Amino acid sequence: MARPSIYLIALAVIAPYLYDRYVALSGMLANRPGSFQNLNKFESHEIKFQDQLRNCEDVLLEEGMGIAFLSCNPGRDRWNTVMGTLMPPSTVLDGKDSAHIWIYDYSTPNLPESQALKPLLLSDYNNAADFHPLGIEFDAVTSTLYVINHSRYSGNIIEVFQVSVQDAIATHVQTLKHPLIRTPNSIHSLGAGRLLVTNDHYIGAVTSPFLSKVEAFSGAPGGSVIYTDIRNSSHTKTLAHVPFANGIAMLNSTVVSVASSSKPGIYFYAFNAENPSMKFKKYIRTPAGADNLSVDSNGKLLIAGHPFAPALMKVSSDRAMCDMEGTEEQKRACECTAPSWVAEWSEAGGLNPLYKDSGVEFCSSSTFARDVGRGVGIVTGLYERGLLVVRN
Numbered sequence: 542m543a544r545p546s547i548y549l550i551a552l553a554v555i556a557p558y559l560y561d562r563y564v565a566l567s568g569m570l571a572n573r574p575g576s577f578q579n580l581n582k583f584e585s586h587e588i589k590f591q592d593q594l595r596n597c598e599d600v601l602l603e604e605g606m607g608i609a610f611l612s613c614n615p616g617r618d619r620w621n622t623v624m625g626t627l628m629p630p631s632t633v634l635d636g637k638d639s640a641h642i643w644i645y646d647y648s649t650p651n652l653p654e655s656q657a658l659k660p661l662l663l664s665d666y667n668n669a670a671d672f673h674p675l676g677i678e679f680d681a682v683t684s685t686l687y688v689i690n691h692s693r694y695s696g697n698i699i700e701v702f703q704v705s706v707q708d709a710i711a712t713h714v715q716t717l718k719h720p721l722i723r724t725p726n727s728i729h730s731l732g733a734g735r736l737l738v739t740n741d742h743y744i745g746a747v748t749s750p751f752l753s754k755v756e757a758f759s760g761a762p763g764g765s766v767i768y769t770d771i772r773n774s775s776h777t778k779t780l781a782h783v784p785f786a787n788g789i790a791m792l793n794s795t796v797v798s799v800a801s802s803s804k805p806g807i808y809f810y811a812f813n814a815e816n817p818s819m820k821f822k823k824y825i826r827t828p829a830g831a832d833n834l835s836v837d838s839n840g841k842l843l844i845a846g847h848p849f850a851p852a853l854m855k856v857s858s859d860r861a862m863c864d865m866e867g868t869e870e871q872k873r874a875c876e877c878t879a880p881s882w883v884a885e886w887s888e889a890g891g892l893n894p895l896y897k898d899s900g901v902e903f904c905s906s907s908t909f910a911r912d913v914g915r916g917v918g919i920v921t922g923l924y925e926r927g928l929l930v931v932r933n
């Protein structure tokens with residue numbers, strides 16, 4: 542066969558793929574610095590706890606108790622297995638900079654800040670220095686807290702704690718490690734110890750920072766959704782493959798939604814709980830790399846994400862040098878300039894963007910959760926100080 546026709550066939554084979562990458566990249570380019578348009582549809586908003594909280598990825602609302610769990614990890618500056626920042630830990634491990642799960646009472650009016658926010662004390666747990674929390678999930682029925690721990694020394698594991706909210710104590714009960722849970726990012730609890738877990742990559746950054754990035758940029762479906770049961774881990778199995786799978790949430794008892802950060806959008810699956818399995822239903826594209834998902838009590842899907850991936854990657858790599866007491870250059874490395882994007886989605890209403898910010902007001906949004914009854918919403922920022930607390 543003549544050379545040109547081989548190229549033509551090759552082009553025909555990869556054209557749909559190129560088109561897909563083109564659409565993803567042009568969406569991202571529309572969000573580049575300079576052409577980015579801010580948006581704010583919330584009734585009011587404020588940034589809280591700027592001096593107490595940093596690098597919070599996750600927020601989880603427990604509406605029954607009017608509290609939020611927050612997973613915050615200042616150490617992500619130097620150790621981020623998802624983005625591939627793999628520096629030795631800082632030698633100054635003061636208490637202020639260590640990772641914590643926090644309980645935030647957002648429902649009691651006029652509570653002083655010092656009482657509204659409490660760190661959860663981890664008990665029977667002697668590895669606090671190697672604690673790198675990412676996704677968290679709470680099963681209110683059994684008061685069980687699941688925490689993904691990107692540990693430096695024992696790899697990626699899921700820690701199980703029994704929580705007393707009253708005393709702000711989490712007692713360690715179990716550690717789950719399984720070969721299929723390679724790069725865990727987010728957890729959805731199905732109750733009674735059964736979990737859906739996303740793996741963000743097939744090739745984790747600890748294995749190869751370079752290949753891990755290639756995987757993310759190509760949009761290859763290297764991430765996955767895993768079913769597991771903490772009472773019997775032999776039931777662990779892979780349910781679906783998703784490019785850079787990130788947040789996971791159930792719209793209702795039969796529909797699972799999974800965020801993809803590299804093929805920016807949401808994948809929807811029909812879920813069979815009897816014999817855990819997932820069947821692809823549809824995909825919707827989002828104008829930002831979708832990070833985490835949650836579902837509010839009206840059944841709306843809440844999405845936070847990253848409109849311009851290169852800005853987030855720059856913050857992530859600069860942070861390795863961040864030192865507030867250091868040189869001008871080291872101080873500049875502590876800045877957060879990645880834009881934010883927050884939206885809601887429903888079958889009837891489609892995708893409705895609620896908040897877009899260039900990163901000046903609130904940077905690197907990663908999770909949005911909302912208490913519909915009380916009209917309160919909380920947005921976390923992966924590399925930001927404090928929380929964005931909104932009313933609507």
Ligand SMILES: *[C@@H]1O[C@H](CO)[C@@H](O)[C@H](O)[C@H]1NC(C)=O
Binds near residue numbers: 669671672673695
């Ligand atoms: C994280 O993993 C390390 C290593 O296994 C363990 O010692 C530590 O207790 C874990 N932390 C949490 C909070 O899960």
Ligand SMILES: *[C@@H]1O[C@H](CO)[C@@H](O)[C@H](O)[C@H]1NC(C)=O
Binds near residue numbers: 602675678679787908
């Ligand atoms: C995303 O948010 C949900 C619910 O708010 C939480 O359970 C989950 O752990 C979060 N995951 C990550 C990776 O932030």
Ligand SMILES: *[C@@H]1O[C@H](CO)[C@@H](O)[C@H](O)[C@H]1NC(C)=O
Binds near residue numbers: 773775776
């Ligand atoms: C775990 O599940 C397997 C397969 O269903 C079963 O054979 C085994 O007995 C179970 N183990 C425990 C400890 O329940």
Ligand SMILES: *[C@@H]1O[C@H](CO)[C@@H](O)[C@H](O)[C@H]1NC(C)=O
Binds near residue numbers: 792
């Ligand atoms: C679950 O949500 C989907 C998508 O919004 C909807 O089509 C379906 O009817 C819902 N199922 C139930 C049982 O509510």
